Amino acid sequence: MLSHFLLMVVYALLVSLFFTTLWRRERRAQIVLFLQLFLGMVGGGLIVAWLMYPFPPGPPAPIP
Amino acid sequence: MADTASPEVPPAPSPSQDAQAAQPLPAAQAVMAVALAWLVPGLGHLYLKRVARGVIFFLLVIVAIGIGCGLQGNLYRPMQGQWLTYLATFGEIGMGVPYFVLRYGLRYEGQQEAAGFEYGTAFLLTAGLMNLLLVLDAWDIASGQKE
Numbered sequence: 001m002l003s004h005f006l007l008m009v010v011y012a013l014l015v016s017l018f019f020t021t022l023w024r025r026e027r028r029a030q031i032v033l034f035l036q037l038f039l040g041m042v043g044g045g046l047i048v049a050w051l052m053y054p055f056p057p058g059p060p061a062p063i064p
Numbered sequence: 065m066a067d068t069a070s071p072e073v074p075p076a077p078s079p080s081q082d083a084q085a086a087q088p089l090p091a092a093q094a095v096m097a098v099a100l101a102w103l104v105p106g107l108g109h110l111y112l113k114r115v116a117r118g119v120i121f122f123l124l125v126i127v128a129i130g131i132g133c134g135l136q137g138n139l140y141r142p143m144q145g146q147w148l149t150y151l152a153t154f155g156e157i158g159m160g161v162p163y164f165v166l167r168y169g170l171r172y173e174g175q176q177e178a179a180g181f182e183y184g185t186a187f188l189l190t191a192g193l194m195n196l197l198l199v200l201d202a203w204d205i206a207s208g209q210k211e
Contacts, residue, residue: 002135002179002180007135007180007183010131011183011186011187011190014124014127014128014187014190015190015194017120017124018121018124018194021117021120021121021124022121022197022198022201025211
């Protein structure tokens, strides 16, 4: 459950389903919006992750 | 050649359909819908007879809260001198009764040392903000601005 990618997918799934139900009534429009939101979030996250890949990680944050 | 075809006019909605979509509820019922929507996720939509949507919203918000707590996310409370905690607390109180059940019933606080702390906090905040949007949606439906 602590996989970063899995958590991102679950989060994107929840938020996409929420806004799809909130904003659209027709089935076809719901599917289109769901795919746009879900793939946008997951794909956007992966793109940002790859853009950050060349940067070296900093020291771990201290636990207060 | 002159265009003799009549311009396309969208069919007018039937009086009953139009009245159902745009008729605002009395103020007391609208306020009740908003209050119920805040108290329990999806209950405002159930009150407004949007049963399927109410059930879906309830499940989505409860699942988000469950995952957030499972990951030991932060259940914010206002802390003096840390102004962002006021904003975060407002966002999480948006989830309604579940916030108070977690805070005072189950004594839940979250664990900062937990590996999923940050993710859990994001889920809990999102649950609160989603329910705040549901409150606004219930108001729009009750006031006739939305079907």
